[in-house]
Amino acid sequence: MHDVARIAGVSVKTVSNVINHHPHVRTFTRDRVLAAIDQLDYRPNLSARGLRSGRTGIIGLALPALKENYFAELADAVIRAAERRGLGVVVEQTSGDRNSELLAVSGAARPSFLDGLLFSPISLGQSDVDALETPLPIVLLGERIFNGPTDHVAMHNTSAAHAAVKHLLDIGRTRIALIGAGDPDSTEAGSASLRLRGYRQALEHAGLPYDTELVRRASHWNRATGAEAAQGLLDDRVRFDAVFALNDTLGLGALRALGAAGVDMPSDVALIGFDNIDESRYSVPSMSTVDPGRDEIAQTAVDLLIERIGEKETALPPRTIKPEFRIVRRESTGFADATD
Known part of the structure; x- marks a missing residue:
């Protein structure tokens, strides 16, 4: 020191x-x-510091699935942000299971030495907002629960999706398929519904109709379902000249299926994804995408959690922060030089 x-x-x-x-x-x-x-x-001596302050310098990070690129890269960004503040991170995988997510916030299956928790649910929804009322400081990540008792770091899902579709419109595409839509009967908020809303808004502003034939569901956002959805568009002989994939792994699957079918990209079909995972830079063609500000999301979440951990009697009202996004133009929409 x-x-x-x-x-x-x-x-x-x-x-x-x-x-x-x-x-x-x-x-x-x-x-x-x-x-x-x-x-x-x-590196501070965490044991000694814990004896003096009652804190351990260890925070938790509960995520749905570490095998998914976005969450793996988010975990990496959180760990790096925490290290810069002298904190360690314990990572927990909930597998998107409702009971596991409830256990993660209740503390029943949580290490007792954590000073705070960063939590990204996908099964819990707005009706579970009371589950976030815990003595342990929590910062919420993701798009499932809003207006809760905790700080919340979210994305500009709707406006970012609008910008992604506008990018396709700006390069002259008018038959834009969407891959990754959720259950049409669901009333729960989530990334799928928010990004679908942005897609529809962009079409409306361009004076184009919303065509349900172009909208394809995906039960899971992975390469397999992305490929299946793209193949379904081809099998159904749907006319389309662009694809908006609601995340990059769906987009990677769609790229594979379209390429295997002899579709030239971007001449025949342009494609844009969402998340700017590292793999999207190295696909063939390299994939245009939305960068939602993952590093800033991680840094902001860690900073907010540290503030909550250090609070005394008077607590600030819950805050919601949305870092800025940007469109990354690559080969899949006709840009030879990536603008990373």
């Missing part, structure tokens, strides 16, 4: 305040201390 203080040009007390996440440290000073910590690869 003395070495960190010397390199940062601050007192040992200031280093301690940064490590223990005291709120009254100027951003410039905090950044200098964190840079010195990175330079020295300094």
Whole structure:
């Protein structure tokens, strides 16, 4: 700690305040201390700190499925963001199971040494909002529960989907298929319904009709269902000149099926996905996509959780934050040079 203080040009007390996440440290000073910590690869003694503060410096991250690229990359981003703040992360996979998600927030199956939890549910919905009323600080990720008692880091799902479809419209496509729609009878909020809304808004603003023949469901958002949906469009002889895949893994499956059928991309069909997973840069053709701001989502969620962990008597009202998104133009929509 003395070495960190010397390199940062601050007192040992200031280093301690940064490590223990005291709120009254100027951003410039905090950044200098964190840079010195990175330079020295300094790691606080969590056991000693826990004895002094009642905290362990360990937070939890509960995600649906680590085998899915987006969640794996989100976990990586959270771990890196936590390390920059001197925290460790315990990752839990809920498999999208309702009971597992309830256990994750109730604490029944949760390690007792966690200071807080980042939680991304996909089975719990708005009717389960009361389950988030727990003594442990929680920051919610994802699009299933809104206006709850916790801070929430979400995406601009509807406006980002609108922008993705507008990108296809801007390059002259008018028969735009959508892959990944959810249950049409469901009233629950979620990424599928929010992105479908953006798709419909973009078509409406362009004066184009909403054609249900172009909208394909996918029970799971993976490569297999993406390929099946794209093949279904071909088998049904649906006329389409573009595809909006509601996530990148659906898009990768669609790329495979269309390519195998001899469809030239992007000349015959242009395609854009959503999430900007690393694999989308290396598909053939490289896949245009929406970058929802995953690194900023991770950093914001960690910062909010640290604030909640450090709160005393008076708590701030719950906050919802949506990092900015951007459209990444690649070969699948006719752009030879990726704009990463």
